[in-house]
Amino acid sequence: MTFRDTPWPEGTPCWVDLMVADPERADRFYGELFGWETADQGEEYGHYRIALLEGRSVAAFGPKPPGMEQVPSVWTTYLAAADVDKTTARITEAGGQVLMPPGDVGDSGRMAMVVDPAGAAFGLWQAKENVGLQHVNVPGTLVWNECMNRDFDRAKAFYSQVFGYHLGDISNADFSYATLDLDGRPIGGLGGISEGDSHWSTYFGVADTDASVAKIVELGGSVSREPMDSPYGRMAQVADDQGVAFNVISVTG
Template sequence: MAERAHYPDGAPCWPELTTNDLAGATRFYQRVFDWSCEDLGRHLWHYTLCRIGEAPVAALTPPAVGMEGVAPAWTTYLATSDIEASVVRVEANGGKLVVLPTALPGYARFALAADPDGAPFGLWQAAGHAGAALVGEPGAMCWAEVHSRNPMAADGFYEALFGYEREQQGDGVDFDYVLMKIRGTAVCGRLRMPYEAAGEVPHWLVHFTVADCEETTARVVRAGGEVLISPFEMRETLVAYAADPSGARFAVCQGGG
């Protein structure tokens, strides 16, 4: 298994779903990914930890007080070794700080932000919990990418935030995709949202590895979710986009990310 105990600054390290229907989301993702889920409510605010075996791979949580009307969504957390410096760079480069650095006792300090295009994301400074302890295995995160309407602004913002090296994919016109790298290794991506996605808002999309993309999309439907884009080939990987019953979007990948 691809076990992880550390993430470099800027690498997606932890996926977390915020939902108004915690019980329903727990049932859905257990059916789709075979996760075991533990409600840590006796210690935290009904924070549900999702595992494959003993390895934590994701979390489900209700919205914070005062944010109950926010649409359910997956948040991609990016690792940082200095969350205070990171939030300063967020605001200095046109982003918006949504939640100040906050302690998740025994796990991390986290903050929530939005890039200049409005795409929400998180910052995660480990304090006993580096993030997903397993990657690239069925049910675990394998990739994350930001879908942006203003790719030049997004590229400049994330480069200033984490010093990513950029590698252009496609022609930058009909298909504009950038791999964001740390010391030569691609850790996440940026996609210019296609014109036909006019009704969508900029967002980060988390991808989970599955053994069989077709079988997993069938599970999504049986569990009450929706397949938004049927399996397609992307960088030698079979990918599908889906949404859970509350509308939170995610992707599944057969063959990695």
């Protein structure tokens, strides 16, 4: 179990959120699946909803902004930044692009949206009053984030240059994969893909992967990769009842 009340180290996945067509529907789906309660931030923040587990923030979702209705809904990973403006500058120097320039979110923090050289989008979060995730690594919370990338070698160079990651490369003849390590421990992953778009993926912890997959289907979601065992826990690739992809993996807590 991990509780957090101070800013996350730079480069650590520190937040995930979802802009979706029907936030009320998402509220019901994830509430039933993970036991989340939500706190609506009000009209000033576009009715952005903070998801809470045991009173601590674990994720967020809200309505799509005007003009973005046709953009596919995805769980977006945010990486912690001590200074969003400086990190954004390093991203452009390393070959990435800025989708939304740095800006303040009230007194909560400062954020930007960026994309790596192969097109994988992610956010940056500089904590002020809101440190981001307060509860992780137990059922119902975030446990892992990974970037699946069409240009594995360039992605390794990009993320290392921007965030100072050390790479724990565990690639073999069948797949390309490296852990993104800070201070000697993995905080996320980077994998190579030959098909599809480069993207960041989100893994939520569950107590029982098979039971959770059955619950997802019962709630109107779908399964794209059936439960399978891995050295890190039993996992599955699924989608919610609005077609938004995510992963579940068994953890204790």
